[in-house]
Amino acid sequence: MNVHQSLTAAQPVETPPVASAPTERDTMVRFESVSKIYPAYRDKPSVQALTGIDFAIPRGSITGVIGRSGAGKSSLVRLINGLEKPSAGRVVVDGRDISALAGRELRLAQRSIGMIFQHFNLLSSRTAADNIALPLEIAGWSRAEIAVRVAELLELVGIADKYDRYPSELSGGQKQRIGIARALATRPTVLLSDEATSALDPQTTRAILDLLANINRELGVTIVLITHEMSVVRQLAKEVVVIDGGEIVERGHVADIFTHPRHPVTQAFLSEVVGDSVPVSLASRLVAQPIAAGRAVIRLQVRGSNAGDTVVARLARELSIDVALLSARIDEIGGQHVGSLTIGIPGGEAAVKQAVTYLSQHNFPAERLGYVA
Numbered sequence: 001m002n003v004h005q006s007l008t009a010a011q012p013v014e015t016p017p018v019a020s021a022p023t024e025r026d027t028m029v030r031f032e033s034v035s036k037i038y039p040a041y042r043d044k045p046s047v048q049a050l051t052g053i054d055f056a057i058p059r060g061s062i063t064g065v066i067g068r069s070g071a072g073k074s075s076l077v078r079l080i081n082g083l084e085k086p087s088a089g090r091v092v093v094d095g096r097d098i099s100a101l102a103g104r105e106l107r108l109a110q111r112s113i114g115m116i117f118q119h120f121n122l123l124s125s126r127t128a129a130d131n132i133a134l135p136l137e138i139a140g141w142s143r144a145e146i147a148v149r150v151a152e153l154l155e156l157v158g159i160a161d162k163y164d165r166y167p168s169e170l171s172g173g174q175k176q177r178i179g180i181a182r183a184l185a186t187r188p189t190v191l192l193s194d195e196a197t198s199a200l201d202p203q204t205t206r207a208i209l210d211l212l213a214n215i216n217r218e219l220g221v222t223i224v225l226i227t228h229e230m231s232v233v234r235q236l237a238k239e240v241v242v243i244d245g246g247e248i249v250e251r252g253h254v255a256d257i258f259t260h261p262r263h264p265v266t267q268a269f270l271s272e273v274v275g276d277s278v279p280v281s282l283a284s285r286l287v288a289q290p291i292a293a294g295r296a297v298i299r300l301q302v303r304g305s306n307a308g309d310t311v312v313a314r315l316a317r318e319l320s321i322d323v324a325l326l327s328a329r330i331d332e333i334g335g336q337h338v339g340s341l342t343i344g345i346p347g348g349e350a351a352v353k354q355a356v357t358y359l360s361q362h363n364f365p366a367e368r369l370g371y372v373a
């Protein structure tokens, strides 16, 4: 059974009109000039966790929010489901100002916002099925309705055979599948994922991210992924917001942001994926001054549009240079190639300058790292 057969979409997915400005109906979550200050408490000073956050999450999208520890990611996600109130500004979810709701109204609104967590947050005294049933019991569903819905959800997340198992009898990936089923139980329109794969091994992470992609595709649920791992954003998200020190430092399409990262934090996340491409053995031999009969070591950036170019072959041929290929690391992000190539150029200063100019003129930003014998 695929996801579509097993569940009815909570909300039809609107395809945004081509080439027109996003409308209210295209937006699932909107932050309007949001700041969050945690007030001083006893001997602890107040903390400005978020400042001037202004952005929209498109309906039906998978949006990654990436930042280092303490950047403000969890604060941001807790504002979306109304667990925290902004100190200034508004958070509008599916057309409703969630920051203005309280009591029963807030609880009802929260049913359309599911959440999954790093440590799953399952009740150890309840079986898989009973954990999934919990939000439905709270919402007042009948036992018969709950039984049908829980069976659908267990099927959806691929662990139908584990319905009577307790969390202690399940692997991390299976526990997260229960977490996802529980989060989807009340047919939310938004699913918030707070570091949901950070406690899982790479293979299980991939399987869980595939499941989330399937849920997004088949049910149209908008997914907001909070993470400090570039690999998660890269595998799943189409849009990304980079936050640092409580502020948005970059945002846009994943491919655009990571092929041309401007902020140092974004560049650091990118280097997690593509590394600096210089092997330790080479880096340890690098010196700052030219060496007689040695080579200049040059690094070229590979960025989407220039990937697959024959520039190195042309450089060798047109300038009659014996180019040495020293290292290369090229990866794919959002369908674009990103990485770098390190080459060795022999000859004097004039030849090296000529080569660097040639590369830059051919759309390959080149950087001289040093010299090796």
Ligand SMILES: Nc1ncnc2c1ncn2[C@@H]1O[C@H](COP(=O)(O)OP(=O)(O)OP(=O)(O)O)[C@@H](O)[C@H]1O
Pocket: 038, 047, 048, 049, 067, 068, 069, 070, 071, 072, 073, 074, 075, 076, 228
């Ligand atoms: N309830 C709270 N009371 C006081 N300060 C808080 C509270 N929650 C978060 N903070 C502070 O707000 C800042 C942002 O924290 P937040 O948890 O939102 O960041 P994060 O990016 O999710 O970090 P991490 O990845 O480490 O969880 C930090 O300085 C943190 O110490």
